[in-house]
Amino acid sequence: MEKKELLYEGKAKKLYETDDPDLLWVEYKDDATAFNGEKQEVLAGKGRLNNVLSSMLFATLDEAGIPSHFERKLSDTEQLVRKTDIIPLEVVVRNVVAGSLHRRTGTAEGIELKEPVVEFYYKDDELGDPLINEDHIRMLEAAQPEQLSGMRTQALAVNEALKHHFGQHGLLLVDFKLEFGTTADGNLLLADEISPDTCRLWDEKTREKFDKDVFRYGLGSLQEGYTKILKRLGGA
Amino acid sequence: MEKKELLYEGKAKKLYETDDPDLLWVEYKDDATAFNGEKQEVLAGKGRLNNVLSSMLFATLDEAGIPSHFERKLSDTEQLVRKTDIIPLEVVVRNVVAGSLHRRTGTAEGIELKEPVVEFYYKDDELGDPLINEDHIRMLEAAQPEQLSGMRTQALAVNEALKHHFGQHGLLLVDFKLEFGTTADGNLLLADEISPDTCRLWDEKTREKFDKDVFRYGLGSLQEGYTKILKRLGGA
Ligand SMILES: Nc1ncnc2c1ncn2[C@@H]1O[C@H](COP(=O)(O)OP(=O)(O)O)[C@@H](O)[C@H]1O
Ligand SMILES: Nc1ncnc2c1ncn2[C@@H]1O[C@H](COP(=O)(O)OP(=O)(O)O)[C@@H](O)[C@H]1O
Ligand SMILES: [Mg+2]
Ligand SMILES: [Mg+2]
Numbered sequence: 001m002e003k004k005e006l007l008y009e010g011k012a013k014k015l016y017e018t019d020d021p022d023l024l025w026v027e028y029k030d031d032a033t034a035f036n037g038e039k040q041e042v043l044a045g046k047g048r049l050n051n052v053l054s055s056m057l058f059a060t061l062d063e064a065g066i067p068s069h070f071e072r073k074l075s076d077t078e079q080l081v082r083k084t085d086i087i088p089l090e091v092v093v094r095n096v097v098a099g100s101l102h103r104r105t106g107t108a109e110g111i112e113l114k115e116p117v118v119e120f121y122y123k124d125d126e127l128g129d130p131l132i133n134e135d136h137i138r139m140l141e142a143a144q145p146e147q148l149s150g151m152r153t154q155a156l157a158v159n160e161a162l163k164h165h166f167g168q169h170g171l172l173l174v175d176f177k178l179e180f181g182t183t184a185d186g187n188l189l190l191a192d193e194i195s196p197d198t199c200r201l202w203d204e205k206t207r208e209k210f211d212k213d214v215f216r217y218g219l220g221s222l223q224e225g226y227t228k229i230l231k232r233l234g235g236a
Numbered sequence: 237m238e239k240k241e242l243l244y245e246g247k248a249k250k251l252y253e254t255d256d257p258d259l260l261w262v263e264y265k266d267d268a269t270a271f272n273g274e275k276q277e278v279l280a281g282k283g284r285l286n287n288v289l290s291s292m293l294f295a296t297l298d299e300a301g302i303p304s305h306f307e308r309k310l311s312d313t314e315q316l317v318r319k320t321d322i323i324p325l326e327v328v329v330r331n332v333v334a335g336s337l338h339r340r341t342g343t344a345e346g347i348e349l350k351e352p353v354v355e356f357y358y359k360d361d362e363l364g365d366p367l368i369n370e371d372h373i374r375m376l377e378a379a380q381p382e383q384l385s386g387m388r389t390q391a392l393a394v395n396e397a398l399k400h401h402f403g404q405h406g407l408l409l410v411d412f413k414l415e416f417g418t419t420a421d422g423n424l425l426l427a428d429e430i431s432p433d434t435c436r437l438w439d440e441k442t443r444e445k446f447d448k449d450v451f452r453y454g455l456g457s458l459q460e461g462y463t464k465i466l467k468r469l470g471g472a
Contacts, residue, residue: 104366105358105376117371122341130340133369135353140341 001025001080011037012050012197022184023071024083028054028193034216036128041215047077049226050195052235055079057162057194064161066154068190069181084181084191087143090121090129091151093159094175098200099213101175104131110207116159118152123179150188151180158190166201169232171210174200196226237261237316247273248286248433258420259307260319264290264429270452272364277451283313285462286431288471291315293398293430300397302390304426305417320417320427323379326357326365327387329395330411334436335449337411340367346443352395354388359415386424387416394426402437405468407446410436432462 003025004017011033016025028047033040051073058070071080094101097111101119120137121129137143143151155178166173176199179192192198196211203210210225230236239261240253247269252261264283269276287309294306305317330337333347337355356373357365373379379387391414402409412435415428428434432447439446446461466472 101372104363104368105372106360106363107376113375115371115374117375119369119371124342127340127342131367131369132340133355133367135351135355136337136341138351139349139353140343 001074013193018080022083024081025074026051026079026081028077028079032197032212032215032222034212036125039216043215043222045223046226049223049230050193050197051077051079053226053230053233054193054195056233056235057165060165061158061161061190061194064157066157066161066190069192081191082183082189084183084189086123086179086181086191087147087151087188088123089137089142089151089180090123091155091178091180092119092121092175093117093155093178094119095159095163096172096174096200096202098174100131116156118155120148120151121177147180147182147188151178154178154180154188154190158194162194162199165233167204169234170204171229171232172202172204172207174202176200196229201229237310249429254316258319260317261310262287262315262317264313264315268433268448268451268458270448272361275452279451279458281459282462285459285466286429286433287313287315289462289466289469290429290431292469292471293401296401297394297397297426297430300393302393302397302426305428317427318419318425320419320425322359322415322417322427323383323387323424324359325373325378325387325416326359327391327414327416328355328357328411329353329391329414330355331395331399332408332410332436332438334410336367352392354391356384356387357413383416383418383424387414390414390416390424390426394430398430398435401469403440405470406440407465407468408438408440408443410438412436432465437465 002019007015007017012029014027018025028051030042030044030047032043055073058068061068069081073079094117095113097107098109102109120132122132163173180188181191183189199211201211210229214220214225215222238255243251243253248265250263254261264287266278266280266283268279291309294304297304307316309315330353331349333343334345338345356368358368399409416424417427419425435447437447446465450456450461451458
C-alpha cells in the first residue's frame, strides 16, 4: 500500500489517497482542539493514543459483527480505512447526562438515562455543529430517511457493544459521537474515529474523567487520561 | 360565567378560574416581549388585536374540523377557553425559512420549504426554550409518544388550514408556534393562542412583515402590522 496525495486535513487527522481508490491512509495528529477550534494545543503522543485506541475499538466492533471503514493499523499513528462519502451528520449516543445535554435540558450531570438518547448534529463548523431534528435533515437533504434509520440502528448497536466492552474494564461509556459515510456501492458504513476524543469515559466507581473533557476543562493531563483508558483495555 | 381568582400570569395573557372548573377566563395583555423577555414594551391595543385575531383563527380551525380549547370571545380583550394541563413543549411548524431556522441551518431567509418542518422546543424560560428531539422528549417525560405523534399530526393539520385561510387573503404563513394540553379526560387539545405574536405572516407578494418581527427587529408599528392582518381577514 502506497501513501499518495493529501486528500483532506481536519482538526485531528490527515487523510491521504492510496494506490487503491477505495482506501484511504489516515494519520492521527497530535493536535487537540475544543469548543469548535477555540481552544487549541499540540499534545505529544495524542495521535498515537487515539490511533491505537480507535484501531482496537473498531476491531472490537468487528468481532461484535458491526462493520466499519477500518481495514488495519499501519503504524503507531496511521491506519488504513475504506474511503466513504461522509454524511454531514454527527451521530451522538448518550447513556449518562453530560455536557450539552445537561446545558440543553437542565438535567443534572451524571444522571443515568433509562434508555440511550440519540442526537444528530449538522456537521458545519461555521454554524457550530448545531443540533437538528429529522425534519431538518430531510430539509437539508443531509441524509435519506433510510440512511437516517440505519445510522440510528447502527449507533445503538455500537453503543451496546462498546458499553459492554468498556464496562468489562471498569469504564463507564457516558456518550460518544459517530460519523457515517456511504461507500462507492451506496452502502452505509461507520467511519471516522472512536477514541477518547469522541467519547466520554469515566471511571465506573470514582467517575474520574479520562476523556477529552480533561483537556476541555483543564482537569489534568490528556495523555495520562488516554493512557489509563488504553491500559484498562489491555493495550500499551 | 364569573371570573374568579387569577390562576397564572404569563408574558402575554392572564388566566383566571371561573365558576366552571373546566373553563378558564383569558385576558390578553398589551405587553410585548421578545428574545425571552429581554425586550419589553407596553403597546396599547395589542391585547385586543391578539384576542380578536386568536378568536377568529380558532373559529376558522373549528370550521375546518380542528378542535381547540377556544369556547367563545367574551370581550375585546377576553376569551373563554377549556382548561388543560399544558404539555411543556412549543410545537413550531414552518413553511418558509426565517428566524432560528435560518440561523441554525444557514439556509437563506425566505426560501420556501418543499415540505413543512416541525420542531419541538422545551418550554423552559430559564433554559431559553431549547430545541429538543424526540429522544429528549422521552427522556424528559415531557410528552407520551402517542401525544407527540398526535401533536405533530394536529400541528400539520392546523398548518394546512391556516396556510389556506391566510393565502385567501394574500398572506403568507411563514411559521407559527402551537401549544397543546391535556383535558381532564386525558385528551390532547390545541390550546394557548394563535396570533401575530405566535405566527410569522408576510405579504404574499411584497413579503412585508406584519407579525411580531416588526417589534422584535424595530421595523415599525406592531399595532399597524396586526391591524393590517385583521383587516385582511375581514375583521376590525
Ligand atoms: N472513511 C472515510 N472516508 C472519507 N472521509 C472520512 C472517513 N473517515 C473520516 N473521514 C473524514 O475525515 C475528516 C478528518 O477528520 P478530523 O480531523 O477528525 O476532522 P474534523 O476537523 O472535521 O473533526 C473528517 O471530515 C471526517 O469526516
Ligand atoms: N387552555 C389552557 N389551559 C391552561 N393553560 C393554558 C391554556 N392555554 C394557554 N395556557 C397557558 O397560559 C400561560 C400564559 O400565556 P402567556 O402569557 O402566553 O405565557 P408565556 O409567558 O409562557 O408565553 C402559558 O403558560 C400557556 O401555556
Ligand atoms: Mg473529527
Ligand atoms: Mg405565550
